[in-house]
Amino acid sequence: MPSLRKTFDLRKTFDLRDESGVLRISIAITVSIAVFGIAFGLLSGSFSILFDGIYSLVDASMSLLALAVVRLIRTYTHEASSAGRRLRERFTVGFWHLEPMVLGLNGILLMGVSAYAFFNAVTLLLDGGRELEFGLAIVYALVTVIACTVAALLEWRANRRIRSDFIRLDVHSWLMSGGITTALLVAFCIGYGVEGTRYAWLSPYVDPAILALVCLVIIPLPIGTVKQALADILLVTPAGLKAHVDSVATAAVARHGLLSFRAYVAKVGRAQQIELYFIVPAEAPARRIGEWDAIRDEIGQAIGPDSPDRWLTIIFTGDREWAD
CATH class of the missing domain: 1.20.1510.10 (Cation efflux protein transmembrane domain)
Known part of the structure; x- marks a missing residue:
């Protein structure tokens, strides 16, 4: 043995x-x-x-x-x-x-x-x-x-x-x-x-x-x-990844009636670090937490398959200063 x-x-x-x-x-x-x-x-x-x-x-x-x-x-x-x-x-x-x-x-x-x-x-x-x-x-x-x-x-x-x-x-x-x-x-x-x-x-x-x-x-x-x-x-933004994230975010803005977005993207070794801030109109109707989470899931799946080496943050705010 x-x-x-x-x-x-x-x-x-x-x-x-x-x-x-x-x-x-x-x-x-x-x-x-x-x-x-x-x-x-x-x-x-x-x-x-x-x-x-x-x-x-x-x-x-x-x-x-x-x-x-x-x-x-x-x-x-x-x-x-x-x-x-x-x-x-x-x-x-x-x-x-x-x-x-x-x-x-x-x-x-x-x-x-x-x-x-x-x-x-x-x-x-x-x-x-x-x-x-x-x-x-x-x-x-x-x-x-x-x-x-x-x-x-x-x-x-x-x-x-x-x-x-x-x-x-x-x-x-x-x-x-x-x-x-x-x-x-x-x-x-x-x-x-x-x-x-x-x-x-x-x-x-x-x-x-x-x-x-x-x-x-x-x-x-x-x-x-x-x-x-x-x-x-130095967290230089990969052009290809940034273009893909921008495309997904632009589609999400149009589909869900949002104003705009800010995307922050970097590649660190094998990891992808992505932060997305979506600007919500002040007069937009209230949504339940589950609805916002469903939108997050939708955007995350559109960006690509989930991975332990992907750091994805998606935030919705009505204040542009939080996104800049």
């Missing part, structure tokens, strides 16, 4: 149908690659392999942080446990705002690590390069490319159903890591091939040159993620 329980727990921990499970798998693979890379980087004398291992460690730390945020959001929005109730009492507006913060921090750190590695690579080139053991380097690069490819495919397939920004960013990170290591593999093969030939003088430059080139390629890649994260943090 204990062994069956362990097997069940292991499957639940690394469940590809669950966002947290996918992130746990990613963290486990990333930490393994990081340790593998740092060890082989030191043994082979390759600064680019060492960078690859450190890059993986940074990525793993961000995945751990993302996993913690996912757990907080899920506990807050889905669980009826005492822990969920305590979180809702203490943090009444939820944890969605942490998601773009983590995504932005992840992108900035990855760009910072890459920029630092680039300047170190240039310094090595100016100092005459660096000798390394190409055989060990090739073994590392080949194993890591396979691991990155498998991880990216697993997460991409899982995220077709889950649709998580965290997993999407993680897939991009795996593709970036795989691209880096593929470039290293090609460079190491070239360096191994020129040893003992008249081009042997090039071999010390192979490692820093390919590292500098790879860094130049990957530094701009997280910019899109960072921009979107900043837009979410």
Whole structure:
């Protein structure tokens, strides 16, 4: 019985149908690659392999942080446990705002690590390069490319159903890591091939040159993620969502004899925050609370399906100052 329980727990921990499970798998693979890379980087004398291992460690730390945020959001929005109730009492507006913060921090750190590695690579080139053991380097690069490819495919397939920004960013990170290591593999093969030939003088430059080139390629890649994260943090209104809410509200105004409305819309990570204020004519006949609630339900359904990640507030008032 204990062994069956362990097997069940292991499957639940690394469940590809669950966002947290996918992130746990990613963290486990990333930490393994990081340790593998740092060890082989030191043994082979390759600064680019060492960078690859450190890059993986940074990525793993961000995945751990993302996993913690996912757990907080899920506990807050889905669980009826005492822990969920305590979180809702203490943090009444939820944890969605942490998601773009983590995504932005992840992108900035990855760009910072890459920029630092680039300047170190240039310094090595100016100092005459660096000798390394190409055989060990090739073994590392080949194993890591396979691991990155498998991880990216697993997460991409899982995220077709889950649709998580965290997993999407993680897939991009795996593709970036795989691209880096593929470039290293090609460079190491070239360096191994020129040893003992008249081009042997090039071999010390192979490692820093390919590292500098790879860094130049990957530094701009997280910019899109960072921009979107900043837009979410700054509560920039998504044009498409705002247009849809305005359309629904305009129809409600015409259908129920209201004067006008004010809409406040933002996207914060996976959450949609929508506040709608409808101006009721002063001479309008009184309605029962149930009638107003029915109008709210109607408007909410027209905006879209209800979700734990949607924060929708609909208010009716005769005073325009409450809406402005």
